[in-house]
Amino acid sequence: xxKGDNQAKRQNGVFYTPRELAVHxxxxxxxxxxxxxxxxxxxxxxxxxSAAKEVFCRSNPEYSPEFxxxxxxxxxxxxxxxxxxxxxxxxxxxxxxxxxxxxxxMNPPFVRxxxxxxxxxxxxxxxxxxxxxxxxxxxxxxxxxxxxxEAVNTGGTLAAILPWSFxxxxxxxxxxxxxxxxxxxxxxxxxxxxxxxxxxxxxxxxWLRNKGRSAQTITVRNVTHPSEDLxxxxxxxxxxxxxxxxxxxxxxxxxxxxSFLDKGFVQFREVAEIRIGTVTGAxxxxxxxxxxxxxxxxxxxxxxxxxxxxxGLSGFQLNGHCPDCVLMYLPGQPQSAAVLQYIEQGQSKxxxxxxxxxxxxxxxxxxxxxxxxxxxxxxxxxxxxxVLNTPRNLCTNSVHAINWRKLDRWQIEWVQVSLLSAxxxxxxxxxxxxxxxGVLKIEPNALASALVTSGMKKPLPEGSYxxxxxxxxxxxxxxxxxxxxxxxxxxxxxxPQTMEMCKSMLRELRQRRLASEVMKGVTSEH
Ligand SMILES: C[S@@+](CC[C@H](N)C(=O)[O-])C[C@H]1O[C@@H](n2cnc3c(N)ncnc32)[C@H](O)[C@@H]1O
Numbered sequence: 001x002x003k004g005d006n007q008a009k010r011q012n013g014v015f016y017t018p019r020e021l022a023v024h025x026x027x028x029x030x031x032x033x034x035x036x037x038x039x040x041x042x043x044x045x046x047x048x049x050s051a052a053k054e055v056f057c058r059s060n061p062e063y064s065p066e067f068x069x070x071x072x073x074x075x076x077x078x079x080x081x082x083x084x085x086x087x088x089x090x091x092x093x094x095x096x097x098x099x100x101x102x103x104x105x106m107n108p109p110f111v112r113x114x115x116x117x118x119x120x121x122x123x124x125x126x127x128x129x130x131x132x133x134x135x136x137x138x139x140x141x142x143x144x145x146x147x148x149x150e151a152v153n154t155g156g157t158l159a160a161i162l163p164w165s166f167x168x169x170x171x172x173x174x175x176x177x178x179x180x181x182x183x184x185x186x187x188x189x190x191x192x193x194x195x196x197x198x199x200x201x202x203x204x205x206x207w208l209r210n211k212g213r214s215a216q217t218i219t220v221r222n223v224t225h226p227s228e229d230l231x232x233x234x235x236x237x238x239x240x241x242x243x244x245x246x247x248x249x250x251x252x253x254x255x256x257x258x259s260f261l262d263k264g265f266v267q268f269r270e271v272a273e274i275r276i277g278t279v280t281g282a283x284x285x286x287x288x289x290x291x292x293x294x295x296x297x298x299x300x301x302x303x304x305x306x307x308x309x310x311x312g313l314s315g316f317q318l319n320g321h322c323p324d325c326v327l328m329y330l331p332g333q334p335q336s337a338a339v340l341q342y343i344e345q346g347q348s349k350x351x352x353x354x355x356x357x358x359x360x361x362x363x364x365x366x367x368x369x370x371x372x373x374x375x376x377x378x379x380x381x382x383x384x385x386x387v388l389n390t391p392r393n394l395c396t397n398s399v400h401a402i403n404w405r406k407l408d409r410w411q412i413e414w415v416q417v418s419l420l421s422a423x424x425x426x427x428x429x430x431x432x433x434x435x436x437x438g439v440l441k442i443e444p445n446a447l448a449s450a451l452v453t454s455g456m457k458k459p460l461p462e463g464s465y466x467x468x469x470x471x472x473x474x475x476x477x478x479x480x481x482x483x484x485x486x487x488x489x490x491x492x493x494x495x496p497q498t499m500e501m502c503k504s505m506l507r508e509l510r511q512r513r514l515a516s517e518v519m520k521g522v523t524s525e526h
Pocket of ligand 1: 013014015016040041043044045046047070071072073091092093109
């Protein structure tokens, strides 16, 4: 396929459902009474409609429902079984629905919100607002979902293939609550392996049954492959509407985490303040190698070392590490020709018009920022941990800036060790989001609700901090986390079963996150 074709395919989210996956979506719906009208709002080549015919005819060979499909560019060749008047060519979100259907099947286009042209987004928003308002950051699938719910008959069913953002995007939380008000039964199967050849996006199969009543049951199942026969877990309402829907096949993650709160753990927000690192508006202009700042004639007070990433660093302390890059504080009234020329160069590139720059009285004059006490990675694929900022460097916004809330040295060490231990890591794993290639994206809120302890104002058992640090310095994160877990368990008298359960859940969640074959080239900030 030509490169341009591939690009157009991605722009319109054209990824046809493989037959096997379509059968997994439709199989559970082969119960009587079978639907009389079936519609796919983004039918493409009709994979879902053909699979519905195949699966339903197996249970009733006489079965002959009416099929309908809509698509921007329907593949008529494959849709031969449909009467032409049942295929609508055009934008589903602009389509005036003249009827409703017993079953709506869909694998909508997974187009990200910034890929939707602004005028189209405004029009879509205006159309769905009456039913369910969506924020600007909602991806295209969310609009399809809202409109498709409208297209389902009372008592009818909607079955969909959706991206994982359905389970973890901030805006999806309200959407999930909205669905639970409208369907009596909700079942989700989250699949952790890649299902579409050219798309890394992980997917979930969603079944919404019996429209017109609020949810009596909500279940979630996690599998690596759709054919795996793992048990479902029933979710409570709070679990369904939390920022990320996450379950363990071993039991309730919330119950395990709560048991640590009972033992004296607290949320990270109680011991530290999390700030976003320095936002310059134009990093390539304001951040440069130290030697560049010197060549520009800036005095030492006008530049400050800045950490752009924690990648490649190891150990609990930044100590001897001196980042090569500095943040440059350009003077308001530059005296030197070199600085003036540099500012002009920036202006000629239009940097002065960038969002953050335009708000400053002098676009190139950065406000002074204070250096944080510690750093924590924003993105990580493997056992993220806190690094003390002993040399008082700054950080960019790809690293969290942490300031302690009046902790003494012992307490800080306890916080570092406990966040590295199994309960700390499980709480991070449960709250953070998962993005491409299984990388954890730890947003400030996820870190703020991670579980830690500041100990009991007593130092850690002698030598344990040094031992854990030594393991981190040699990049042995698993072993460091294991020692940290043991320290926490014996010091707080946590029963071995609870700790084992915590470790097993952590292993399960990590394995699931890293399950995809696309993990081969995993990248991480830390
Ligand atoms: C992920 S594919 C799924 C196709 C088919 N349902 C399947 O499962 O194989 C999404 C389809 O949505 C279509 N599409 C994209 N934007 C659309 C829109 N605004 N209205 C209708 N169809 C659209 C694309 O042409 C593509 O065929």
